Amino acid sequence: MDRQRVLSTAPTKGVEGARISSSGTPRREVSSFKDLKVWEKGMSLAERIYHLTEQFPSSEKFGLISQLRRAAVSVPSNVAEGYRRRSLKEFQQFLNISIGSIGEIETQIILAGRLRFFQASEQSALLEDLDHLLRMTINLKTKMCR
Numbered sequence: 001m002d003r004q005r006v007l008s009t010a011p012t013k014g015v016e017g018a019r020i021s022s023s024g025t026p027r028r029e030v031s032s033f034k035d036l037k038v039w040e041k042g043m044s045l046a047e048r049i050y051h052l053t054e055q056f057p058s059s060e061k062f063g064l065i066s067q068l069r070r071a072a073v074s075v076p077s078n079v080a081e082g083y084r085r086r087s088l089k090e091f092q093q094f095l096n097i098s099i100g101s102i103g104e105i106e107t108q109i110i111l112a113g114r115l116r117f118f119q120a121s122e123q124s125a126l127l128e129d130l131d132h133l134l135r136m137t138i139n140l141k142t143k144m145c146r
Helices: 001-007 037-053 064-084 088-114 122-146
Strands: none
Touching: 037 064, 037 088, 037 122, 064 088, 064 122, 088 122
């Protein structure tokens, strides 16, 4: 299946010029990786993790802080790099790498919670957002396989 078809869909004109898919849901065209919701959500997560890790003990500067930040940056970076590649297969592989990075982040957040680097409620909210990002990434990859 052609990457552009998966990413932009073939919408028809709807009310007031909005792009509407055949299922009736609003769609927007994708002309850059910056248009992908997965990339945007990944960027927001990375920002959040950067701010969150500022509260960690300075002794973790080269440990958990560095690991979490690198994994968080990896998610949207791999979405962007995969999008820029020439083939659908390569894009899918980079989405797989993003999915792996999400697993790393989840593990590191659980560890940071066990070490009491942040509140349980903060951990829970972060894990929920991470799960949403994981589902979005898997869904994008699945749609590309059809």
